[in-house]
Amino acid sequence: MQPCPCPYCQTTMLSTYARGLARDECGACGAGWLDAEALGKVVTGPVMEAVFEQAKGRPGRCRGCDAGLQYVPGCPSCGRRAPTCPGCGSAPLSAVELRDVTVDVCVKCRGVAMDREEVARLLNVTTPAPRAPDAHAPEIQAADFEHEYIPAPQGMNLRPKVLLGDEPACTTCGRRMEPRYGFVWEERLFCGSCAPEGSAPYAGELTKARASESASRRSQYLNTGATESAVVWLLSKLFK
Structure with missing residues (x-):
């Protein structure tokens, strides 16, 4: 991943790797940018393709007042800059639900932007919970090995x-x-x-x-x- 501007605050992001997920991360606001390859690590191929398909022609949202955005680079209500693709500069990015997490999607560059909390939530819902011990499983005794x-x-x-x-x-x-x-x-x-x-x-x-x-x-x-x-x-x- 090449250094690119944050889709929310335009601060240059740094490539990072944490919890098995490679992404660009903003050191100022904590936002993350995942390309299709990285997104495929946390969701299946059909789910990922459905996200990009739903994003076609979908309106965006303002990260300041949560107002809907359509064909405008900035929010007409609060004046905040619309979520912008760090690759091609398209704005606003389309807002799509992914595993109960709202993400901002660029169909052209096939990338997804999320804030700090959304990145953590996506990792939590896609990481399988540790398997609970079987209460009915017999306890291993030392005699079992004799x-x-x-x-x-x-x-x-x-x-x-x-x-x-x-x-x-x-x-x-x-x-x-x-x-x-x-x-x-x-x-x-x-x-x-x-x-x-x-x-x-x-x-x-x-x-x-x-x-x-x-x-x-x-x-x-x-x-x-x-x-x-x-x-x-x-x-x-x-x-x-």
């Missing part, structure tokens, strides 16, 4: 899956090996030396926690590294 392990249904295969080639080998070092001596991580086979943290023995069942166990207690038994995985697998074979 997930208990449930035993798998009978018959479900809990053995880790792995993608094996023609000759099974460690994904990291390439050493050939029998899958039963390896560890699985993200469907890939590793030897005991290269197994990533959190991998599981190829031939052993995944550790299952009972539903009655708490999260803190489970953390004492769940394996978190390759060495611990091997120990768990060995114990499961010894005490099966």
